[in-house]
Amino acid sequence: MYKQRTFSELKIGMKESMTKKITKELIGKFAEITDDYNPVHVDEEYAKDTMFGKNIAHGMLSAGLISAVLGTKLPGPGNLYMSQELKFRAPVFIDDVITAWAEIIELNEEKHRVKLATWCENQDGKIVIEGTGMVYFDK
Structure with missing residues (x-):
């Protein structure tokens, strides 16, 4: 389920x-967890x-998929999320299939920090969220 890496294994690029498919049930669970029942x-x-003419998913639901990529795949377990900048570019609707991406764009070996380009796209390849994140990785 997750990839364990060391800092020395990380490379720019x-x-x-x-x-993940965004379902009505996931949106309901997210609303319950966060108490964000915006109609x-x-x-x-x-x-x-x-x-939009219909329900949209919470922006942070899709953004949470970025956190999952960072925590389980790149850089993976052992990192501490320090910051995240997000720009919400397009709505996510029920039954959209969202792919969250992270790409290493900077490594600071002295401070063990990793800067990543982060984005989410829908099943049509349309960018719905983009930004950058920074993690501390001491493995």
Whole structure:
């Protein structure tokens, strides 16, 4: 399920991803965990009158997939998330299939910090989130 690496194994340009289908049930669970019951996410009647015309997933639900990539694949277990910049580019709808990506763009060996380009794209290849993250990796 996860990839264990050491800092010395990390290289600029390394890239990993994971894919997940965003279901109505996942959106409901995310709302329950976070107490974010914004009706644009959970109320079909309300969402019909929004600019999207239907429910959209919480942006942080998709962003959470980036965290999963960092924690399980690149750099993997043992890192501490220090920061994340996100730009939400497009909505995620029920039944969209989202792929979260992370690519190493900078390594600071002295401080054991890894900077990564991060993004999520839907099943059509459209970028829905993009940004950069920084982790501390002491393995």
